[in-house]
Amino acid sequence: MKKVFTLRPQSGAFSLQLPIVPIVFTLCLFLMMVVLMIVGLSLGSTWVSPLAILQYFIGIDVGANTFIIESLRLPRMLVALLAGAALGVSGLILQEMVRNPLASPDIIGITGGGAVAAVFFITTFSGVLPMSLLPLAAMLGSAIVSVLIYALAWKQGISPLRLVLIGIGINAAMSALTTLMIIFSPINSSSQAYVWMTGSVYGSSWSAVQQMFPWIGCAMILALLCARAVHVQQLGEDVAKSLGARIQWQRLGMITVSVILAGVAVAFAGGISFVGLMAPHIARFVIGRSFALLVPTAAIIGGTMVFVADVIGRTAFLPLDVPVGVLVSGIGAPFFLYLLYRNRKG
Template sequence: MNILTKRNIITLIVICILIIAIFLLSLNTGTLHIAPLDVLQTLIGQGTHQQELILFDFRMPRMIVAILVGAGLALSGAILQAISRNGIADPGIIGINTGAGLGVIVFVSFLYGKMPVDSFFSVFVLPLFALVGALAAAVIIYVLAWKQGVTPIRLILVGIAVNAGFGALLLILSLKMSPNNFQFATIWLAGSLWGTDWKFVLAALPWMLILLPLAIYKARFLNALNLGDPISTGLGIHVERERAKLLFISVALAGTCVAVAGGIGFIGLIAPHIARKLVGPKHQILLPTAALIGSFLVLASDLLSRSLLTTTEIPVGVIISALGAPYFIYLLMKTK
């Protein structure tokens, strides 16, 4: 079946247009409003020094981080849903994000005084700590869920339990922090897109440039795994090896996103479901569509977080959770 149908192409174009529109709108929205015409003039090098500072040093890196994080979390969730054959799998729900967060909080707790979290070296070390934490969570979930194989329902239930346990450890470490570190941890846990300068873009970009294309390249294996292990084996696929590779890609994507954006949940749940309704189940088109939808959702949520209240900024994770929690309940009610 041809996946690049006219409808699918139009869908991708429309989502891209929406992302560009939200991106431009976000550039002129904030504490200091910049008119759309001034934004365009600044982008072509004819703005004031203040406008260039605001757009290029503060807002634009934040928007790029939002795009990368949305795409990464969406693909991570789509991969988890495919390898577990469970529509409610999500890195935030089953504990992958919390494991990555625990890695970040361990870094902040023990190395923050010697190495400020926003220093150049720390920015590039943070994704490694997040990856280790996410991998630890994934291994624990997989081992505990294994009982002559891994069933979708066991994976979800064990993941929720591990998520709660890691969350408790994370809270204990947070309470033992100094006031400054605790403030950082609180903001980070809410999912605040805290990494908002070019250092964080440079820290996340290499991982994303490798992992995003690799995930899309593995789409045919995801299609096969959706058919079940016996059929996948009959097609000549080494099921456990490919599942392990795909799980690592999903965990690495989630860990990188958590390192630069904090505890943002539900994107990996919502974006793949919307993409599936729009373009169908084939992962060759589902994955890029989900990535674009995830980017749009995070960008739009970030815009809302800076626009709803004039006196303060709502964490992006709170906006997304307000949208994602009802949808998760709806999926649970539909799941047999």
């Protein structure tokens, strides 16, 4: 018999049982992420010892290293971590809601909408409006395209297969539109847009961290609060309906949370592909199917993937700074082909 940890508030409003072994695995992943963060903060054109990193975090002055850690490396790492965590959970939600292992925000067009809006903003309003409005434009684009996909997929309810197929078509259209805008825009604007499209956290600031954290934090909490509803849906649509679940409303709410997470990630980190596809699969392999544990695990795995890729991109190719999206895609594309091969009979 599996040992479980029961989460039950004093109000008795709900009860949630979590298996202990997966919780231990999740905590181990978190500790591994912290160690990798310390290593990542140490690496760069200027070496900063891990001891100096630890001293900085406990408030001890580390001299010139303070500027390197506080102004150059830490905000960039946190933006990468938050963006990866958001994409990981966004992909997890989509895969659970549409019951398709190939679903992710970049494949079904959610991040594509954000990319179109961001490139349009860069190529049209660069120098006219402040670039601080770029994240808002990207989030708005993701939201509009998501509404379009949902509306086109609606036919007396949402069919998961229809939603994925329409999303793939919309994503192709968004990609073509983005390319056209870059081709016909001035060279300075098109270069800036292209770098953003590849997925880059270069030049990230504490302002970006402060803007990302509330959105992602609230969306993560909403996802965890909906864990019980997702567990019911995992039993199958017929069983869920017999238990009184309002499946269509639950799907709409969860997909909205997924859109928020993907929109925030693409707004601040650009077009990073395949994280939303890979992180949920790795999380399920590690801890199983419990959605309440999959949310933090997918967040840890997604965040770790992105910030580790960014550390490699800024250190392994000095003096070049390779965008994180390029490195992640190098791993994600073969993983996507593997999933296609594994699910070919479906």
